[in-house]
Amino acid sequence: MRFFRRRRPETVVSVSKCIGNFNPAVPGYYENVETAFFEARRKVPVSVRVKADRPVDVSVMDPAGEPADFVEQVTEYAYDLRPPADGPMAVIVAVYAGDRANIELTVDA
Numbered sequence: 001m002r003f004f005r006r007r008r009p010e011t012v013v014s015v016s017k018c019i020g021n022f023n024p025a026v027p028g029y030y031e032n033v034e035t036a037f038f039e040a041r042r043k044v045p046v047s048v049r050v051k052a053d054r055p056v057d058v059s060v061m062d063p064a065g066e067p068a069d070f071v072e073q074v075t076e077y078a079y080d081l082r083p084p085a086d087g088p089m090a091v092i093v094a095v096y097a098g099d100r101a102n103i104e105l106t107v108d109a
Helices: none
Strands: 011-019 033-040 046-061 067-081 087-094 101-108
Touching: 011 033, 011 087, 033 101, 087 101
Parallel strands: none
Antiparallel strands: 011 101, 033 087, 046 067, 046 087, 046 101
């Protein structure tokens, strides 16, 4: 008999797209930033995975709005954390204007 069940992580965000496309309808003319928001619960592990075919910048924001992690020019990125409080979190993936990258972003919580 098991009293404590191990919670399996579920995918809360899954994005696969090309960023950095030229679009004269948006400010700056390039769609070079992808932002994914999700809700985090206190002390529930969050796993962020990013894969790209070209170097990208990745930032993970914690529930307090502070950057939990920031890295520049990576093609593969993995970050695991346990948020100290409940609240919204965000993952921001960006490339320089004029650059393109095909990204795969997955967040498990």
